[in-house]
Amino acid sequence: MDFxxxxxxxxxxxxxxSFMEREIIPIADEYDRIRPFPKELAHELLKKLxxxxxLDGPIPIEYGGQGLDFLSYGVVLEELARAWGGLSLIALLQLGAELMLVSIATDEQGRKYLSPALTADKILxxxxxxxxxxxxxxxxxxxxxxDGAHYVIDRTKAWISNGTFADVAIVLAVTKREPKEMTLFIVDKEDSPFTVRDLPKLGLHAGATAEVSFQDCRVPSQNMLGEKGRGYKKTLTxxxxxxxxxxxxxxxxAQASLDAALDYAKARRAFDRxxxxxxxxxxxxVDMVAETEAARLLTCRVWSLMDRKERxxxxxALAKAYATTIGVNVASKALQIHGAYGLSEEYPLERYFRDARTMTxxxxxxxxxxxxxxxxxxxxSAIA
Incomplete structure (x- = not known):
């Protein structure tokens, strides 16, 4: 075991x-207040990243990616989250959708949707x-x-991150009224229009969340992603x-909150010290350091399991439950250490806290x- x-x-x-401190941290507070987050800005920032x-770290080289292991991806993702939680949400959702395409898309689907996603020409x-x-x-x-050479998708999806500015949606839909008989579809907004309504939320503002409505949305049958009826199992994976x-x-x-608290605790003076x-x-x-380190190690272990291709x-689930709880705890303590300044929008603590709370x-x-x-x-199992 190597730590x-x-x-x-x-x-x-x-x-x-270095990149985050130079390019992202200086703009994070200002840009995170823009609501709804502009599509053009999302494209611009993803292209920078x-x-x-x-966008392509753990994507295999043969698919146009860098072929990084998942643990290495986790290392750089943490740095982005430390700089700007909302932007990190946009990026990880893009990559997660790309990984679905890598695993089950046809060659034609890969050329049409994966390649432009890797370069941020299309947002998923x-x-x-x-x-x-x-x-x-x-x-x-x-x-x-x-319906002939098409599938007609109907209904509304909610709380869809990246939905406000997405060019392409991967949609899970029921194709047969039997338990878990669901199928995934690629819905290209240009060819199969759908409507979106921005849903403002507490934190992670840049990771814009939307209600996405599909009303008689006709999707070519060749846009079925993977096998019919296998969408539920693929989604769980x-x-x-x-x-x-x-x-x-x-x-x-949590690390961003801890770093801010350390700097403030050394610089802020009260009672002449x-x-x-x-x-x-x-x-x-000390509690903040211990909690952050424990959450990091627990999460890194899961990345290493993924690198070994283990389910x-x-x-x-355990890592998410623990780390998101710790994120809130550490941000709350950091805010408390800052006192009234922690509540001010002139300091990033209130953003860290809102983002951390939203993550749960x-x-x-x-x-x-x-x-x-x-x-x-x-x-x-405690649930069905």
Missing amino acids: QLNEQQELLKRNAR APLGY CVCFTEPDFGSHLVGIQTTATR AFEFWRTALATLSVGL PIGTFQMIQNMI CEGEA IPDGTTEIMKLIAGRRILGI
């Missing part, structure tokens, strides 16, 4: 940190959640009905990546994550 990053990973981390592996979103069905995925109501990535985002936010000399402040900071549904909900709430992890640990 040290290798030479390549250290280089990736340094390069990412592309050379660093955020995935449409699973519905207004009445989030974690209860088996209950979704979106249907895809065969894809969640392993997204949940682990969201755990990494939370670690990055730095507040970092006070026992209560040191106690809080990790329970482990990914997407791709399965903390409570659902614990049930999934519990099933893995006990071998007994």
